[in-house]
Amino acid sequence: MAMHEKITQILFSVIDELNQLRPPEEHLQKDLETPLTGDFGRLDSAGLINLIVVTEQQTAEELGIPILLTDDRTMSQVNQVFRTLGTLADYIHLLLKEKHDG
Amino acid sequence: MEIKTFTVADLKTALLSQDFWLTKTLPITKHRAISYSHNPRADKDDLVLLVAYRDNQVIGYLGILPDKIFVNNAVYKFGWLTGWWVDPCFATAGVGAILLFKALNAYHQYLGVSGGSKEARKALDASQKFFAFKTLQGLDIRFRFNLTRAISRKLPTMKIFRVLFKIFDAMLDEIVNLRSFFWKRRNTICQRLTFEYISSIDEETGHFIQRHHQHDLTRKGKAELSWMMIYPWILSVPLKDSASRRYFFSSRSDRFLYLGVKVFEQNNGMVGFFMLKVRDDRMSVVYSYFESQHASSVTAAVVYHALAMDMSALSLYDERLVASFAELRCPYWSTKAVSRGFFLSKAFADIALTDYRLHGGDGDLVFY
Numbered sequence: 001m002a003m004h005e006k007i008t009q010i011l012f013s014v015i016d017e018l019n020q021l022r023p024p025e026e027h028l029q030k031d032l033e034t035p036l037t038g039d040f041g042r043l044d045s046a047g048l049i050n051l052i053v054v055t056e057q058q059t060a061e062e063l064g065i066p067i068l069l070t071d072d073r074t075m076s077q078v079n080q081v082f083r084t085l086g087t088l089a090d091y092i093h094l095l096l097k098e099k100h101d102g
Numbered sequence: 103m104e105i106k107t108f109t110v111a112d113l114k115t116a117l118l119s120q121d122f123w124l125t126k127t128l129p130i131t132k133h134r135a136i137s138y139s140h141n142p143r144a145d146k147d148d149l150v151l152l153v154a155y156r157d158n159q160v161i162g163y164l165g166i167l168p169d170k171i172f173v174n175n176a177v178y179k180f181g182w183l184t185g186w187w188v189d190p191c192f193a194t195a196g197v198g199a200i201l202l203f204k205a206l207n208a209y210h211q212y213l214g215v216s217g218g219s220k221e222a223r224k225a226l227d228a229s230q231k232f233f234a235f236k237t238l239q240g241l242d243i244r245f246r247f248n249l250t251r252a253i254s255r256k257l258p259t260m261k262i263f264r265v266l267f268k269i270f271d272a273m274l275d276e277i278v279n280l281r282s283f284f285w286k287r288r289n290t291i292c293q294r295l296t297f298e299y300i301s302s303i304d305e306e307t308g309h310f311i312q313r314h315h316q317h318d319l320t321r322k323g324k325a326e327l328s329w330m331m332i333y334p335w336i337l338s339v340p341l342k343d344s345a346s347r348r349y350f351f352s353s354r355s356d357r358f359l360y361l362g363v364k365v366f367e368q369n370n371g372m373v374g375f376f377m378l379k380v381r382d383d384r385m386s387v388v389y390s391y392f393e394s395q396h397a398s399s400v401t402a403a404v405v406y407h408a409l410a411m412d413m414s415a416l417s418l419y420d421e422r423l424v425a426s427f428a429e430l431r432c433p434y435w436s437t438k439a440v441s442r443g444f445f446l447s448k449a450f451a452d453i454a455l456t457d458y459r460l461h462g463g464d465g466d467l468v469f470y
Contacts, residue, residue, distance in 0.1 A: 039194075044193045075203050
C-alpha cells in the first residue's frame with residue numbers, strides 16, 4: 001500500500017475515534033475534502049486538539065514513526081495544514097518524507 | 103490570522119504604546135499587564151501573553167503566569183495558564199489549539215492550570231497533556247441568608263417584591279449579629295488574640311512565612327505575596343469602565359481588597375499569618391501559615407474578621423482551618439463542601455509532588 005494511502009487510512013481511523021465522542025449530527029465524513037478548520041471547519045478548539053493528539057498517537061502506532069503536529073512549525077501554519085483531511089494527509093506525508101530523507 | 107507573543111519586556115513596551123489598547127476586544131487590562139510585568143517569579147524574556155489577531159482585531163488570547171515549583175532541593179520553572187479566551191465567531195479557526203501548543207512549547211511542556219472554565223477544561227482534557235495532581239477540599243461558610251440575592255437569581259420575576267425580601271434579610275441579619283455578639287463574648291480564644299494588619303509583607307511576616315512554607319509546592323515568600331497584594335487583577339471601582347467592557351475576564355468589582363493579618367497570642371507572640379481576599383461580600387483565605395497547634399486560634403481569628411467585616415460568605419481551603427472550624431461553634435446559616443482542582447502538564451508526571459501543600463490562592467486563584 002502506498003504511503004499516502006496508509007496515511008489516509010490512519011486519518012479515517014482517527015475520524016472514527018473522534019466521531020465516537022461527537023453527537024451523530026456532528027459526525028465528520030471520512031473524505032479527504034472534509035473541512036476541519038477555517039470558515040467551513042467542523043472542529044472547535046477541543047475538537048482540533050483531540051484530532052492532533054489522536055493523529056500523532058495513531059501514526060506512531062501504525063507506522064512506527066513518531067511525528068510532531070504540535071511544534072511551532074505546524075502551529076504557524078494551522079489553517080493550511082488542518083484546512084481539510086487531505087491537506088493534513090499531505091502534511092503528514094511531507095513530515096514522514098523529511099524523516100526518511102534525514 | 104497572526105499570533106503575537108509578548109514577553110514581560112514586550113508587555114512593558116505595550117503598556118507605553120497607544121495602538122495596543124485600541125482593539126475592540128482587549129487581550130489584557132492595563133492593571134493586569136502591570137501586575138504581569140512585576141511578577142517576581144518572571145524573567146524579562148518569559149512569555150506571558152499570546153494574542154491571535156485577524157484584520158488587526160483580537161480573536162483570541164492566552165495568558166501565562168510564570169511560577170516555580172520547589173521539590174526537595176530542585177526548582178522547576180513553569181507557567182500557570184490564565185485568561186484563555188477565543189472569540190466564538192472564530193471557534194473553528196484553530197485559535198485555541200495554536201495558543202495552547204505555543205504556550206506548551208514556550209515553557210518546554212511545563213505548565214499548570216488552576217480552575218478554568220468548562221470549555222477550557224474540555225480542550226485541556228482533549229490535549230491529554232495534563233493530569234489532575236491535587237484537589238483542595240474546602241468549605242464555604244454562609245453567614246448571611248441573603249434571600250434577596252437568592253430570589254433574584256432563581257426567580258427573577260419575584261424582583262418586584264425585593265423590598266420585602268430586603269426587610270426579611272435585615273431581620274435575619276440582626277439575628278446573626280446577635281448570635282455573633284454572644285459568640286464573641288463566649289469565645290475566649292478571640293479574647294486572647296491580638297492582630298496586626300499589613301498591606302504588604304513586612305520583615306517579621308516574611309521570616310514567619312519562611313519558617314512555615316518548607317512543605318509548600320510553590321513556596322511563596324515576602325516578594326510574591328507583596329506583589330499579589332500590591333498589583334491586583336481586579337480593581338475596586340463602582341462602575342464598568344471602557345477596559346472592563348472590552349475584556350472578557352473579571353477586572354473590576356464593587357469591593358476588592360487583600361488584607362494581611364498577623365495573629366498574636368498573649369504568651370506565644372506571633373502564632374499565625376493569613377492573607378484574606380475580599381470580593382464584594384465574600385471573603386477567602388488565600389494563604390495561611392501557622393503551626394497546627396494554633397489552628398483553632400487562627401481559625402477563630404479568620405471567622406472573627408469575616409463577621410467584623412460583615413461578610414456573607416467565607417471560603418477556607420486549608421484543611422486545618424476547615425477541621426478547626428467545626429469545633430468553633432460560631433454562628434452561621436449553612437456550610438457547603440467545595441473543591442479546587444489543580445492540574446499540571448505530564449512533563450511533571452515523574453516528579454513526586456503529592457506530599458506538597460497547595461494554598462487556596464495558588465495558580466491564578468488569588469487574583470479572582
